[in-house]
Amino acid sequence: MEFKNKTVIITGGSEGVGAATARAFARAGANLVLVARTRKKLELIAEELRAITQVEFVTMDVSDAAACVNLFKKAQFEFDNIHVLVNNAGFHQRGPVETLSAEDLGMMIDVNLKAPIILSRLAIPYMREAGEGAIINVASLAGRTPVPGAATYSASKFGLRAFTFALAEELRESNIKLAAVSPGPIDTGFIMSNIDRVTDLTFSQPLSTADEVASEILQLCGNAKRERSMPPISGFLTTLTYLVPDIGRIMRPFLEKKGRSVKRQLKAKMHRASRGDKP
Numbered sequence: 001m002e003f004k005n006k007t008v009i010i011t012g013g014s015e016g017v018g019a020a021t022a023r024a025f026a027r028a029g030a031n032l033v034l035v036a037r038t039r040k041k042l043e044l045i046a047e048e049l050r051a052i053t054q055v056e057f058v059t060m061d062v063s064d065a066a067a068c069v070n071l072f073k074k075a076q077f078e079f080d081n082i083h084v085l086v087n088n089a090g091f092h093q094r095g096p097v098e099t100l101s102a103e104d105l106g107m108m109i110d111v112n113l114k115a116p117i118i119l120s121r122l123a124i125p126y127m128r129e130a131g132e133g134a135i136i137n138v139a140s141l142a143g144r145t146p147v148p149g150a151a152t153y154s155a156s157k158f159g160l161r162a163f164t165f166a167l168a169e170e171l172r173e174s175n176i177k178l179a180a181v182s183p184g185p186i187d188t189g190f191i192m193s194n195i196d197r198v199t200d201l202t203f204s205q206p207l208s209t210a211d212e213v214a215s216e217i218l219q220l221c222g223n224a225k226r227e228r229s230m231p232p233i234s235g236f237l238t239t240l241t242y243l244v245p246d247i248g249r250i251m252r253p254f255l256e257k258k259g260r261s262v263k264r265q266l267k268a269k270m271h272r273a274s275r276g277d278k279p
Contacts (some may be wrong), residue, residue, distance in 0.1 A: 012089035
């Protein structure tokens with residue numbers, strides 16, 4: 001898909017993967033509608049990218065169904081057609097299920113699964129009218145194999161992948177592409193700002209950058225793939241441990257040991273950076 005003068009809606013578009021994706025689409029010539037809850041952060045990324053493309057933003061909670069309807073009305077009003085939806089907004093409250101509030105458990109499902117389903121449903125008529133489209137859902141390796149300590153988050157990403165693949169079949173005869181990108185840990189504030197509560201198992205996998213994930217999102221809009229796991233070897237391992245759970249249980253102590261070591265190194269690096277020390 002060519003992105004010049006196409007309209008792209010990105011949820012969670014103010015920082016991290018969302019902001020990196022916005023920059024990538026902007027460089028490709030797309031018009032942007034960025035969505036997030038914090039207006040100040042949206043204003044900053046919008047100001048940055050208006051030097052090279054047209055940018056609108058909407059301050060909203062993606063779990064608000066009425067706000068989602070208004071989002072598409074605004075995008076069409078500003079840019080006529082809508083071509084790409086990137087469901088990137090996410091919420092993760094870490095810890096065992098029994099330690100989390102019902103509100104936090106529900107929020108993970110609302111933001112990570114319910115919102116992308118509603119937004120995708122709303123996007124389809126606009127994309128049919130435009131004659132083409134792509135819906136890219138940001139899933140996770142946690143949606144490919146169960147992750148203890150992140151059970152509800154893992155469930156929400158499992159559901160998002162299943163929804164992506166099922167909707168792809170429903171729209172197989174259309175010109176609308178459905179795909180998911182499933183990264184492991186990403187070097188953004190989503191995990192780094194709360195590193196002590198992130199499972200050791202998570203850090204057993206290589207870190208991706210936000211720019212790397214953004215690049216995959218753009219590629220998925222136009223290629224034939226339904227999912228891109230990052231990195232590929234981690235995608236293979238998650239498939240293996242999902243199909244043969246005993247292998248995952250055997251490997252887990254070794255992976256957690258590796259993850260603890262990586263976490264210590266990352267925390268030391270962050271501490272040095274906070275003091276202004278050179279690497």
